[in-house]
Every structure is written in C-alpha cells, then in structure tokens.
Amino acid sequence: xxxxxxxxxxxxxxxxxxxxxxxxxxxxxxxxxxxxxxxxxxxxxxxxxxxxxxxxxxxxxxxxxxxxxxxxxxxxxxxxxxxxxxxxxxxxxxxxxxxxxxxxxxxxxxxxxxxxxxxxxxxxxxxxxxxxxxxxxxxxxxxxxxxxxxxxxxxxxxxxxxxxxxxxxxxxxxxxxxxxxxxxxxxxxxxxxxxxxxxxxxxxxxxxxxxxxxxxxxxxxxxx
Amino acid sequence: xxxxxxxxxxxxxxxxxxxxxxxxxxxxxxxxxxxxxxxxxxxxxxxxxxxxxxxxxxxxxxxxxxxxxxxxxxxxxxxxxxxxxxxxxxxxxxxxxxxxxxxxxxxxxxxxxxxxxxxxxxxxxxxxxxxxxxxxxxxxxxxxxxxxxxxxxxxxxxxxxxxxxxxxxxxxxxxxxxxxxxxxxxxxxxxxxxxxxxxxxxxxxxxxxxxxxxxxxxxxxxxxxxxxxxxxxxxxxxxxxxxxxxxxxxxxxxxxxxxxxxxxxxxxxxxxxxxxxxxxxxxxxxxxxxxxxxxxxxxxxxxxxxxxxxxxxxxxxxxxxxxxxxxxxxxxxxxxxxxxxxxxxxxxxxxxxxxxxxxxxxxxxxxxxxxxxxxxxxxxxxxxxxxxxxxxxxxxxxxxxxxxxxxxxxxxxxxxxxxxxxxxxxxxxxxxxxxxxxxxxxxxxxxxxxxxxxxxxxxxxxxxxxxxx
Numbered sequence: 001x002x003x004x005x006x007x008x009x010x011x012x013x014x015x016x017x018x019x020x021x022x023x024x025x026x027x028x029x030x031x032x033x034x035x036x037x038x039x040x041x042x043x044x045x046x047x048x049x050x051x052x053x054x055x056x057x058x059x060x061x062x063x064x065x066x067x068x069x070x071x072x073x074x075x076x077x078x079x080x081x082x083x084x085x086x087x088x089x090x091x092x093x094x095x096x097x098x099x100x101x102x103x104x105x106x107x108x109x110x111x112x113x114x115x116x117x118x119x120x121x122x123x124x125x126x127x128x129x130x131x132x133x134x135x136x137x138x139x140x141x142x143x144x145x146x147x148x149x150x151x152x153x154x155x156x157x158x159x160x161x162x163x164x165x166x167x168x169x170x171x172x173x174x175x176x177x178x179x180x181x182x183x184x185x186x187x188x189x190x191x192x193x194x195x196x197x198x199x200x201x202x203x204x205x206x207x208x209x210x211x212x213x214x215x216x217x218x219x220x221x222x223x224x
Numbered sequence: 225x226x227x228x229x230x231x232x233x234x235x236x237x238x239x240x241x242x243x244x245x246x247x248x249x250x251x252x253x254x255x256x257x258x259x260x261x262x263x264x265x266x267x268x269x270x271x272x273x274x275x276x277x278x279x280x281x282x283x284x285x286x287x288x289x290x291x292x293x294x295x296x297x298x299x300x301x302x303x304x305x306x307x308x309x310x311x312x313x314x315x316x317x318x319x320x321x322x323x324x325x326x327x328x329x330x331x332x333x334x335x336x337x338x339x340x341x342x343x344x345x346x347x348x349x350x351x352x353x354x355x356x357x358x359x360x361x362x363x364x365x366x367x368x369x370x371x372x373x374x375x376x377x378x379x380x381x382x383x384x385x386x387x388x389x390x391x392x393x394x395x396x397x398x399x400x401x402x403x404x405x406x407x408x409x410x411x412x413x414x415x416x417x418x419x420x421x422x423x424x425x426x427x428x429x430x431x432x433x434x435x436x437x438x439x440x441x442x443x444x445x446x447x448x449x450x451x452x453x454x455x456x457x458x459x460x461x462x463x464x465x466x467x468x469x470x471x472x473x474x475x476x477x478x479x480x481x482x483x484x485x486x487x488x489x490x491x492x493x494x495x496x497x498x499x500x501x502x503x504x505x506x507x508x509x510x511x512x513x514x515x516x517x518x519x520x521x522x523x524x525x526x527x528x529x530x531x532x533x534x535x536x537x538x539x540x541x542x543x544x545x546x547x548x549x550x551x552x553x554x555x556x557x558x559x560x561x562x563x564x565x566x567x568x569x570x571x572x573x574x575x576x577x578x579x580x581x582x583x584x585x586x587x588x589x590x591x592x593x594x595x596x597x598x599x600x601x602x603x604x605x606x607x608x609x610x611x612x613x614x615x616x617x618x619x620x621x622x623x624x625x626x627x628x629x630x631x632x633x634x635x636x637x638x639x640x641x642x643x644x645x646x647x648x649x650x651x652x653x654x655x656x657x658x659x660x661x662x663x664x665x666x667x668x669x670x671x672x673x674x675x676x677x678x679x680x681x682x683x684x685x686x687x688x689x690x691x692x693x
Contacts, residue, residue: 009481009482009485011482011485011489011508011511011512011515012481012482012484012485012488014508015484015485015488015489015492015505015508016488018488018492018501018504018505019488019491019492019495022492022495022497080477080478080480080481080484081477082480100480101480101481101483101484102480102483102484102487103484103487104487105487105488105491105492106491
C-alpha cells in the first residue's frame with residue numbers, strides 16, 4: 001500500500017510519514033502542489049493525503065486536476081481549513097474524506113484504512129483468505145489460528161497480495177507498493193520478502209507466477 | 225438619581241412663581257401709590273367743592289346752631305364688587321367716605337352720617353392718616369378765611385382694595401398660566417427626553433455583533449454631537465474588534481498545523497516500536513513545543529505592536545540595542561560559520577524598548593535564518609541628515625520583487641524556502657516601524673547579493689504623531 005503525502009510543513013509531514021509507516025504503508029512525501037500533481041500523474045498510489053494550503057498550486061486545485069485527469073485515487077484532505085463550507089468545497093471538488101487540523105493520529109490512520117478498503121471494493125475490515133487472517137488495524141496476522149510474527153514490510157506484502165484476490169502482481173508493482181521513493185531498495189527485495197513469508201507462514205502462501213511475479217497461494221487444502 | 229424632567233419642571237415653575245410674586249408685589253405697590261395720588265387729589269377736590277358749596281351758607285349762620293347738621297348717606301346692605309355695590313340711590317361705600325365742618329371754636333357744624341362727632345383728624349391744614357375706631361383713614365383738612373375747618377376723609381381700605389385689584393389683575397392671568405406652563409414644560413421636556421430615550425434605546429441595541437451607526441435623524445440638534453461622538457466611537461470599536469477577530473482567527477488557523485505536528489510526534493513517541501524511533505519522535509516533540517512557544521511569543525509581540533497606544537516612549541541608543549542583539553546571535557553565527565560585519569554609529573531614537581528590540585531581533589534572526597551556512601551578513605547603524613538608519617544585508621536568496629509587499633502580511637512565508645518560521649517576523653517589524661514613524665524598505669544587496677532591509681527613523685515628531693493617533 002503506497003500513500004502520497006502532500007504537506008508543506010516539514011515537522012508535520014515528517015510526523016505523518018512516521019505514523020503512516022507504522023501502519024505498514026509506504027509513503028511518498030512531497031511539499032508543494034506542483035510536485036503533488038507530478039507524483040499523482042505517475043500513479044500507483046493507493047491514497048493521497050493532501051494538505052490544502054500548499055505553495056505553488058493550492059490543494060483544491062490539485063484535487064480538481066487529479067479528477068480532471070480521470071485519476072480515481074482516493075483523496076483524504078488534511079487541512080486547517082475546517083469550517084463546514086471548506087469541507088463541503090473539498091468534498092465537492094472530488095476529495096473522498098476530509099479531516100480538520102489538529103487531528104488525532106489514530107483517527108487519521110483509521111480513515112486511511114477505511115478509504116483503502118472501500119477503494120478496493122471491500123466492506124469487511126479484516127482480510128480473510130482460507131487459513132490466512134489479516135487485521136490491518138492491529139497489524140495482526142494469523143495462519144490457522146496461529147499468530148504470525150511478521151515485519152511491517154512482510155505484513156504489507158501479504159496485505160497487498162490478499163487485496164488482489166489471487167490475481168498475480170508484477171514484481172516491480174509490488175516493489176512500488178512496498179517502498180517509497182526515498183527508501184533504499186535492494187533489487188531482489190521483493191524476492192527476499194516472499195522467501196521470508198514462505199518460511200514464516202507456509203511455503204504455499206505465496207505462489208510464483210512465471211513471467212509475471214507473485215500471487216496469493218492456494219489454501220493448503222487445495223494446494224496438494 | 226436626578227430627573228431632568230422633574231428638576232426642569234420645578235426650576236421653571238419655581239422661577240415663574242417667584243417672578244409672579246415680585247410682579248404682584250410691585251404692581252400692588254404701584255397701584256397703591258397711583259391710587260393714593262389720585263385719591264388724595266380727589267380728597268382735596270371734594271373738600272374744596274364742599275367748601276365752595278357750604279361755606280357761603282354757613283357764614284350766614286352766625287350763631288352756633290347747637291347740634292350739627294347731619295347728611296344722611298346710603299345705608300343698605302350689599303356684598304360683592306363693582307355693580308353689586310352701586311344702587312340708584314347710593315353706593316355701599318358711602319360709609320367709607322366722610323366729611324366734617326367745624327367753626328372757629330371747634331364746634332361741629334356739619335358732618336356726613338359716616339363721620340364721627342370728634343374731628344377726623346387734628347384740625348391742622350393738610351393731609352393726615354389717623355386711626356378711627358380701629359380703621360385706617362386718610363384725611364384732608366382745609367381752613368377758610370373765616371377760620372372754619374373743612375375735613376374730608378376716606379377709609380384707606382378703599383385704596384388698598386384698588387391696589388389689590390390692580391395687583392390681582394396682573395397676577396391672575398399669570399396664576400392661571402402656571403398650570404398651563406407646567407403642562408407645556410412637561411410636554412416639551414417629554415419630547416426632548418423621548419428623543420434622547422430613542423438614542424439610548426439605539427445604543428442599548430448595539431453589541432459587538434451589531435455596531436451600525438446610530439440614526440441621527442430624529443434626534444434634537446443639541447444631541448447630534450452626542451450621536452456623532454457615539455458613532456465615531458462605534459466605528460473605532462468595530463474596527464478594533466474586526467482587527468482583533470481577524471488576528472484571533474489567523475492565529476487559530478496558524479496554530480492548527482504546529483499543534484497537529486505536536487500531536488503526531490507525541491503519538492509517534494508513544495507508539496514507537498524501537499528506541500531509535502522513540503528518541504527521534506521525542507526530539508520532534510521538543511522541537512514542536514519550541515516552535516509553538518515561539519509562535520505564541522511572536523503573536524503576543526505582534527499584538528502588542530499593533531496596539532500603538534500601549535507603547536511607551538523613552539530615549540534609547542539604537543546602536544547599543546543592535547549590539548546586544550547581535551551578541552545574542554553569536555553562538556548560532558559560529559555554528560553556521562556565518563560571518564557578520566558590524567558597524568555601529570552612535571544613534572539615539574525614541575520609542576518603546578521591548579517593541580524596538582523585537583524589531584531588531586526579528587530582522588537579525590531572519591537574516592541569519594535565510595543566509596546559507598558560510599554566508600555573510602552586514603549590520604549597520606548610521607545617522608544621515610537627522611535620520612537614523614538600520615541596514616541589515618545578507619548573502620541569502622533575497623526576496624523577489626513581486627513578493628516584497630506580501631512578505632509583510634501576517635503568516636506569509638516565502639515559497640520554496642526550507643526555513644520554518646512563524647510567518648510573523650516581518651509583520652512585527654512593519655507594525656513596530658509604523659508605530660514609531662519609521663519606514664521599512666526591502667531591496668537587493670549590491671554588496672552581498674541577498675536581501676537588504678533598511679529601517680529609516682524620521683525625526684522625533686513622527687513618532688509622537690504616530691503614537692497620539
């Protein structure tokens with residue numbers, strides 16, 4: 001899960017990035033409207049967390065242009081403009097949710113999860129597939145009732161594959177969703193994470209799709 | 225509390241009553257005098273007529289006749305005034321008129337029946353005012369050549385009555401006018417107080433949400449000044465209120481982001497999964513608190529500078545003030561390896577020391593903050609043609625010409641700068657400068673290539689003009 005964070009306040013941006021990473025999201029952070037538009041164009045974001053009072057291009061204009069480009073990415077506005085009229089404007093130009101500053105970090109993370117869930121067409125807050133159970137809110141993962149001890153990145157990878165309902169994902173796409181721009185990534189990082197998952201959960205939990213990448217594995221009963 | 229209506233009513237009615245009493249007294253006195261003169265003259269005349277008619281026949285009466293001849297007058301009973309006392313055969317007041325004729329041996333020859341048998345007055349020629357049977361009389365006595373005495377008299381109450389009538393005639397309309405006057409006074413005072421009441425009702429309806437000017441149309445001209453003064457006050461109040469509200473709204477808005485940051489960092493510190501994460505989050509909590517602290521103090525400084533009337537005015541040495549502030553920055557300068565050139569001429573200005581300190585400190589801090597590591601700064605205080613100049617130049621990025629006006633706006637920050645400020649520094653500088661009649665100019669520094677800020681203090685009078693505004 002990769003989130004575009006647009007916030008011109010350095011301290012706040014840094015704090016939000018840390019909080020989102022704690023929620024097992026990859027975060028790309030830009031500090032002005034122009035950079036936000038460029039990044040959004042590039043795509044592959046599961047969510048945009050957007051401040052409105054931005055240098056260069058105002059946040060409202062950023063939303064308009066993202067929607068004008070037929071980009072369906074969920075947008076969560078995070079703004080000090082918190083009067084009802086401001087909220088109405090933000091939602092009406094195409095934002096999906098609106099949170100006024102100062103906000104509660106737990107609430108921000110919950111809203112982020114809810115938006116991601118809705119945009120992937122789910123309504124149930126947890127992910128279940130066969131013997132695998134994932135709770136994005138608590139970052140808890142269980143296999144056949146056994147709690148798994150996963151790193152944030154491994155949890156992220158598992159969540160990503162479960163969101164696809166068994167459809168395979170390219171290795172590069174997976175990498176994009178696991179890492180922000182500014183993070184150092186080894187070229188075989190995804191393979192390493194897959195290896196770790198197979199070791200910690202079950203060898204069949206992730207399936208290699210030749211020529212494409214990886215998909216969530218068959219459940220153990222059908223996997224024989 | 226004093227009632228305007230009551231005090232006006234009693235003052236006017238009291239004055240009127242006193243005037244009436246005085247008028248009555250004087251017209252009574254005048255009436256008495258005029259009546260006296262007229263009656264005295266008539267008394268003489270009637271004595272002479274009596275003498276002319278009676279002296280001749282009496283001189284034939286050589287021997288004393290014994291009992292005097294008595295002329296009867298009208299002896300009816302009548303009450304009232306004017307016509308009620310007059311009858312076809314006499315007048316009720318005949319008893320108040322009397323005459324007597326005495327011979328040389330002072331024997332009574334002739335008298336009216338209203339006269340006593342004793343002389344009305346001692347037989348001496350001229351006027352007299354004797355008291356007869358308890359009544360005050362006025363008499364005139366005349367002696368003929370033969371030595372007979374003619375005396376006429378009338379009771380003084382006749383003339384007093386006349387004087388009273390004259391005085392009463394003057395007083396009566398005034399007395400009747402008194403209640404009428406009271407009504408007129410009440411009505412006009414009511415009219416005036418009602419319009420004043422409407423003004424105070426209008427004022428009563430004003431509150432911080434509704435500061436529209438008062439209607440002056442139905443207010444008496446004398447109270448228009450009051451209405452204008454109140455309207456002026458309302459205008460100034462609503463201006464000040466709007467400024468305060470804008471300030472509070474701006475401040476509340478600007479506090480949201482740093483408070484959000486503080487909350488996030490605190491939560492991150494609490495939720496951190498390793499020591500490194502916790503330590504870094506805790507550092508950021510500290511930074512956020514320091515930033516909020518600074519923002520709060522800048523807000524207070526700005527608010528203080530905006531309230532010009534609260535500023536004091538003392539003579540102080542600008543060069544000394546700048547020197548102290550530069551010294552306070554030395555540790556940061558050496559940390560940033562920035563080189564600062566200081567040239568201070570002695571210069572005295574007049575103003576509020578805390579405000580001027582804030583001005584100097586903000587300019588210096590801005591210069592240090594925006595100048596890159598290893599950069600240069602020039603700080604100068606000089607006197608030129610009676611003016612005092614503070615010039616601070618740096619080798620930073622400067623401010624684009626089109627932005628130079630806007631940077632003085634509250635909470636405005638230049639784009640793309642990596643510097644986190646409150647956005648209030650230059651607003652404070654502008655406010656303080658304005659309050660001291662100084663100007664602030666931003667320009668390009670020829671020498672260092674960055675921003676050059678010039679604060680220009682005019683003569684002393686400008687400060688005083690600004691502060692008494």
